[in-house]
Amino acid sequence: MNLNYWSWDTFFDALPVILQGLGITIGLTFASYLFALIFGFLWTFLRRIPNRFVHFIVTWTMEFIRSTPPLVQLFFIYYALPVIPYIGISLHPFACAVLGLGIHFSTYIGEIYRSGIENVDKGQWEASTALNISTWDKWRKIILPQAIPPTIPMLGNYFIIMFKEVPLASTIGVAGIMLLARSYGAENWSYLEPLTIVGIIFLVLSYPSAVLIKKLENRFNKRFHKNQIMKDKGAMQ
Amino acid sequence: MKEVLTISAIFEIAPQLWRGVQITVSILIASALFAYAMSFIAGLCRLSNNFLLRKLTGFYVELFRGTSLIVQLFWLYYAVPMLFGINLGSNWWIGVIAIGLNYGAYLSEVVRSSILSVSQGQYEAATALNMSSFQRMRFIIFPQAVRMMLPEFGNYTIQILKGTSLVSLIGLTDILYYGDVMRSTSLSLSPLIYLTALIFYFILALPLIFLTRKAEKIAKKGAAS
Amino acid sequence: MAEPIVTYQDVHKSFGDVEVLKGIDLDIYPAEKVAVIGPSGSGKTTIIRLLMTLEQPTAGDIIVDGRNLWKMEKNGKWVHANENHLRSIRGDIGMVFQHFNLFPHMTILENCMTAPIHVKNEEKNDVKKRSIEMLERVGLGDKLDNYPSQLSGGQKQRVAMARALVMRPKIMLFDEVTSALDPELVGEVLNVIRDIAENDDMAMVLVTHEMDFALDIADKVLFLDEGVIAEQGTASEVIEHSENPRVQSFLQRFRG
Ligand SMILES: Nc1ncnc2c1ncn2[C@@H]1O[C@H](COP(=O)(O)OP(=O)(O)OP(=O)(O)O)[C@@H](O)[C@H]1O
Ligand SMILES: [Mg+2]
Numbered sequence: 001m002n003l004n005y006w007s008w009d010t011f012f013d014a015l016p017v018i019l020q021g022l023g024i025t026i027g028l029t030f031a032s033y034l035f036a037l038i039f040g041f042l043w044t045f046l047r048r049i050p051n052r053f054v055h056f057i058v059t060w061t062m063e064f065i066r067s068t069p070p071l072v073q074l075f076f077i078y079y080a081l082p083v084i085p086y087i088g089i090s091l092h093p094f095a096c097a098v099l100g101l102g103i104h105f106s107t108y109i110g111e112i113y114r115s116g117i118e119n120v121d122k123g124q125w126e127a128s129t130a131l132n133i134s135t136w137d138k139w140r141k142i143i144l145p146q147a148i149p150p151t152i153p154m155l156g157n158y159f160i161i162m163f164k165e166v167p168l169a170s171t172i173g174v175a176g177i178m179l180l181a182r183s184y185g186a187e188n189w190s191y192l193e194p195l196t197i198v199g200i201i202f203l204v205l206s207y208p209s210a211v212l213i214k215k216l217e218n219r220f221n222k223r224f225h226k227n228q229i230m231k232d233k234g235a236m237q
Numbered sequence: 238m239k240e241v242l243t244i245s246a247i248f249e250i251a252p253q254l255w256r257g258v259q260i261t262v263s264i265l266i267a268s269a270l271f272a273y274a275m276s277f278i279a280g281l282c283r284l285s286n287n288f289l290l291r292k293l294t295g296f297y298v299e300l301f302r303g304t305s306l307i308v309q310l311f312w313l314y315y316a317v318p319m320l321f322g323i324n325l326g327s328n329w330w331i332g333v334i335a336i337g338l339n340y341g342a343y344l345s346e347v348v349r350s351s352i353l354s355v356s357q358g359q360y361e362a363a364t365a366l367n368m369s370s371f372q373r374m375r376f377i378i379f380p381q382a383v384r385m386m387l388p389e390f391g392n393y394t395i396q397i398l399k400g401t402s403l404v405s406l407i408g409l410t411d412i413l414y415y416g417d418v419m420r421s422t423s424l425s426l427s428p429l430i431y432l433t434a435l436i437f438y439f440i441l442a443l444p445l446i447f448l449t450r451k452a453e454k455i456a457k458k459g460a461a462s
Numbered sequence: 463m464a465e466p467i468v469t470y471q472d473v474h475k476s477f478g479d480v481e482v483l484k485g486i487d488l489d490i491y492p493a494e495k496v497a498v499i500g501p502s503g504s505g506k507t508t509i510i511r512l513l514m515t516l517e518q519p520t521a522g523d524i525i526v527d528g529r530n531l532w533k534m535e536k537n538g539k540w541v542h543a544n545e546n547h548l549r550s551i552r553g554d555i556g557m558v559f560q561h562f563n564l565f566p567h568m569t570i571l572e573n574c575m576t577a578p579i580h581v582k583n584e585e586k587n588d589v590k591k592r593s594i595e596m597l598e599r600v601g602l603g604d605k606l607d608n609y610p611s612q613l614s615g616g617q618k619q620r621v622a623m624a625r626a627l628v629m630r631p632k633i634m635l636f637d638e639v640t641s642a643l644d645p646e647l648v649g650e651v652l653n654v655i656r657d658i659a660e661n662d663d664m665a666m667v668l669v670t671h672e673m674d675f676a677l678d679i680a681d682k683v684l685f686l687d688e689g690v691i692a693e694q695g696t697a698s699e700v701i702e703h704s705e706n707p708r709v710q711s712f713l714q715r716f717r718g
Binding site for chain 2: 611
């Protein structure tokens with residue numbers, strides 16, 4: 001291994017330059033994640049429409065978005081959307097990225113919501129019907145408050161996954177750490193140090209978050225486990 | 238403007254993109270195989286009794302799971318020739334190695350957790366039949382764990398397919414690459430170009446989607462007696 | 463009387479700070495049928511798991527056929543047994559579990575054949591013939607190619623017994639093999655155990671809550687209480703003549 005190419009001077013020269021993009025990278029993560037969280041609901045409700053044709057279309061649209069590359073989807077939104085006649089709109093790269101990553105991940109988030117809703121006890125639905133609660137209140141006050149909390153660790157994992165997909169946006173010109181590193185590399189003809197910096201930043205931010213989510217998950221598991229035990233005990237008495 | 242959006246434009250676009258299918262598929266197959274191999278090696282190493290081995294593979298897994306594929310790809314692209322003074326001959330290998338190492342790290346966690354989730358009773362029954370630790374693994378634990386792994390291997394193979402699109406960024410002539418080339422000459426066609434590219438990827442993903450669904454059924458059937 | 467095939471010498475076992483077995487002394491003779499009874503948590507399962515090498519004793523020795531199970535001699539010194547030592551003795555012992563622990567990815571015939579072929583390196587056709595005979599003996603000759611998930615609990619447990627028997631152990635251990643079964647399936651499993659007890663000459667240790675059955679077939683009954691053997695003897699000695707009040711009250715609960 002030839003370490004002569006490594007230069008600490010370059011490293012420390014590049015570091016402040018790259019860190020300037022950190023705000024954009026993190027901001028984009030939050031924005032696309034929020035978008036995915038909201039859009040995920042849309043999928044979940046579309047899938048509940050009791051019409052086989054609609055169900056089929058929605059399911060396969062989700063499958064299509066989920067199993068094709070987000071990079072191509074980004075390019076579609078960035079290059080192709082503006083030139084579509086009549087409806088074409090030209091968006092800022094940041095907005096394109098929010099839209100692209102947000103829609104891509106909303107299909108995963110929608111699945112998580114669905115599993116959460118399916119895990120709500122059947123009796124809860126029947127009880128809300130029996131009590132003649134309006135549909136709106138049923139969802140808002142009965143179903144969702146029970147369906148969402150158990151999915152929080154999984155949703156958290158997708159936040160980290162989203163964070164790691166965000167550098168894709170560098171390809172359409174979002175000036176996060178990845179783009180700044182690559183342009184620093186191009187200007188100074190040394191990519192090694194700036195790209196290493198990007199890697200370190202990702203490690204430093206994502207590893208502790210992953211540990212945090214693991215802890216959260218354990219706490220949740222314990223809490224739900226305890227509830228289960230208490231339920232069992234109640235049943236025995 | 239209107240006439241370029243007709244269906245006939247697809248017949249112009251598809252053959253162009255088709256030229257990239259070979260690279261996309263070859264990278265998919267090679268990096269998937271590499272990732273599978275890494276996943277079993279790393280997954281088993283993380284369960285070994287050897288402290289050093291466990292820590293080293295743990296480091297590999299966290300390193301690749303903690304950073305992005307695109308970062309790893311560019312890092313390898315620029316750093317390998319510099320640091321190691323070797324030229325891998327082609328970017329094809331860089332792509333395969335980056336994708337393989339990245340998803341190998343994720344899949345090794347699948348391997349590890351599947352092995353751990355085989356019930357204690359199975360170990361005990363195998364011990365009571367006087368199997369050696371190797372035989373326990375080979376005949377009892379591993380076959381059951383593999384059944385449980387299959388759906389996740391399917392899912393990650395779809396992720397690998399999606400990941401292959403990144404190799405266009407290091408100049409490999411895959412589906413997306415030809416799409417970009419076409420777009421740069423005829424921007425007005427770009428909606429159809431990228432739509433066709435997405436459809437290409439989706440067609441490649443379809444068999445994987447069906448295999449994954451099948452794997453889910455197998456995994457359910459193999460679950461405890 | 464012959465030499466014992468298994469001897470426990472002052473065996474202790476702790477889990478963390480909790481001492482579960484507090485000095486067990488016990489002889490088991492070839493072909494002897496031993497029933498282990500006692501309240502829940504008294505250490506019955508632990509006693510046989512130690513012999514099956516699924517747990518290690520904290521202190522004391524277990525001698526199997528003249529050889530120390532958990533210790534071996536190396537360069538004139540006694541050291542902790544290694545895997546090879548354990549395997550050389552473990553072959554004499556078989557076990558049937560409460561929750562069957564069949565291998566779900568194998569047919570029931572394969573469940574029976576795997577160990578003899580790979581562990582004892584026996585000829586495949588011999589093993590197959592013997593396995594089929596054994597499965598017929600437990601009444602499952604028509605299910606050879608079924609998977610465990612397709613069987614009832616009682617059938618699963620009978621497969622588990624056939625699987626252990628095909629290995630031809632000298633000692634068979636049964637840990638509450640009927641307590642995970644629906645009541646109407648208990649009989650068929652007990653019948654198989656009775657058949658083995660009457661026709662095979664291996665030693666058997668049965669941990670069970672099926673009191674009448676155990677007392678009926680057992681040559682020796684152990685009453686275990688809080689980690690010690692509180693009473694041992696023939697069935698009639700323990701049941702009819704025991705002065706131990708714990709034994710009395712325990713039996714009363716079962717007899718109603
Ligand atoms: N692996 C273990 N870790 C900690 N404690 C254990 C473990 N196994 C058993 N124990 C404890 O040791 C004690 C004796 O357990 P054992 O299973 O031998 O009892 P038992 O007589 O078989 O009871 P039961 O009739 O309920 O099966 C119990 O208090 C149990 O909680
Ligand atoms: Mg027990």
